Amino acid sequence: MPRPITAVIHQQALTQNLAVVRQSVPNSKVFAVVKANAYGHGIERVYSSFKSADGFALLDIEEGIRLRALGWTGPILLLEGIFSPQDLFDCAQYQLSFTIHNEQQIEWLQQHIYPAQFDIFLKMNSGMNRLGFKPQQYRKVWQHLNSLPNVGKITHMMHFSDADGERFGHVGIDYQIKEFEAAIQYLPGERSVSNSAAILRYQDQLQSDYVRAGIMLYGSSPDFPKHSIQDWGLVPTMSLRSELIAVQHLNPKESVGYGSSFVAERAMKIGIVACGYADGYQRISPTGTPVLVNGIRTRTIGRVSMDMLAVDLTPVEDAEVGSEVVLWGKSHTGTILSIDDVAAASGTVGYELMCGVTARVSFINQQ
Numbered sequence: 001m002p003r004p005i006t007a008v009i010h011q012q013a014l015t016q017n018l019a020v021v022r023q024s025v026p027n028s029k030v031f032a033v034v035k036a037n038a039y040g041h042g043i044e045r046v047y048s049s050f051k052s053a054d055g056f057a058l059l060d061i062e063e064g065i066r067l068r069a070l071g072w073t074g075p076i077l078l079l080e081g082i083f084s085p086q087d088l089f090d091c092a093q094y095q096l097s098f099t100i101h102n103e104q105q106i107e108w109l110q111q112h113i114y115p116a117q118f119d120i121f122l123k124m125n126s127g128m129n130r131l132g133f134k135p136q137q138y139r140k141v142w143q144h145l146n147s148l149p150n151v152g153k154i155t156h157m158m159h160f161s162d163a164d165g166e167r168f169g170h171v172g173i174d175y176q177i178k179e180f181e182a183a184i185q186y187l188p189g190e191r192s193v194s195n196s197a198a199i200l201r202y203q204d205q206l207q208s209d210y211v212r213a214g215i216m217l218y219g220s221s222p223d224f225p226k227h228s229i230q231d232w233g234l235v236p237t238m239s240l241r242s243e244l245i246a247v248q249h250l251n252p253k254e255s256v257g258y259g260s261s262f263v264a265e266r267a268m269k270i271g272i273v274a275c276g277y278a279d280g281y282q283r284i285s286p287t288g289t290p291v292l293v294n295g296i297r298t299r300t301i302g303r304v305s306m307d308m309l310a311v312d313l314t315p316v317e318d319a320e321v322g323s324e325v326v327l328w329g330k331s332h333t334g335t336i337l338s339i340d341d342v343a344a345a346s347g348t349v350g351y352e353l354m355c356g357v358t359a360r361v362s363f364i365n366q367q
């Protein structure tokens with residue numbers, strides 16, 4: 001028997017979350033963001049649920065080629081653009097669109113001597129200061145690109161730093177959208193601005209012809225704890241499940257695990273779970289991180305070790321070796337433990353947890 005830990009990918013939930021994107025922005029085309037192997041879910045596992053999207057966005061050409069191998073013939077966007085002049089050959093062969101965010105990429109494009117037409121997404125640095133051209137340069141760069149024979153459609157693109165909340169006491173998107181609008185005024189072309197947080201929070205204010213939906217597709221709320229997945233109508237798409245492989249009875253003052261960091265105040269029953277940081281569960285998760293045993297919410301106790309962690313079985317009377325443990329996601333009983341709850345207790349975000357499940361965990365698809 002394999003170790004009992006599995007990551008279950010819920011197809012119905014992927015479909016439902018994509019429907020939430022559609023309802024939120026009915027007039028936009030939707031790029032499903034599947035970078036980082038579909039946020040850790042596996043591109044091949046999400047493909048059939050997402051193939052009604054208008055396009056896919058990702059970073060690695062290799063992931064784009066995997067989508068083509070699955071039969072996808074629609075748009076694919078490389079969010080960080082090309083990393084070398086050779087990449088343009090792949091972009092031509094596999095019909096990949098890409099962002100242009102620096103001068104070097106423009107040089108490569110100019111020097112590419114083989115005939116091809118590339119659709120590009122011209123990235124503006126509207127204030128986040130990671131990638132793109134400053135608003136003052138943008139118009140000139142656009143005009144230059146527009147004059148190149150191998151450039152087809154140019155879409156105006158930017159990315160928000162604070163769509164999930166406020167920035168210095170103001171609405172988080174304001175400082176960037178002002179710059180963006182001013183810089184592209186009177187330029188033809190469509191726009192791509194919204195990520196999940198902007199799709200959910202600013203659907204009425206923003207014109208985004210192509211939205212780029214990531215985290216919301218995977219059942220995590222972009223502005224947790226302000227809003228939970230229930231608030232947004234989203235459902236978990238990944239359940240990290242395991243089992244109890246031992247039960248212990250602690251006397252008062254007995255401890256559990258490395259460093260004896262948890263000491264029982266009274267007699268208590270605890271369970272040992274086949275899940276540790278080598279499976280992608282964060283070692284930093286403290287005592288009290290929520291977990292489900294037989295669908296009942298309880299807490300982790302003590303230090304997370306490489307292959308195991310301990311849970312408090314006080315509220316779970318019938319727990320025994322073999323009982324189901326849900327680290328995040330959905331229990332067989334139907335109870336949900338949002339990945340956002342677990343992430344918050346561990347000082348991180350759902351993105352990091354879902355991307356971090358390691359290769360030794362077996363993945364399975366479920367309706």
Ligand SMILES: *Cc1c(COP(=O)(O)O)cnc(C)c1O
Nearest residue numbers: 033079159195196212213214215
């Ligand atoms: C990852 C990414 C997105 C998706 O962001 P979410 O917050 O996951 O919706 C959108 N645009 C760009 C440029 C990205 O890198």
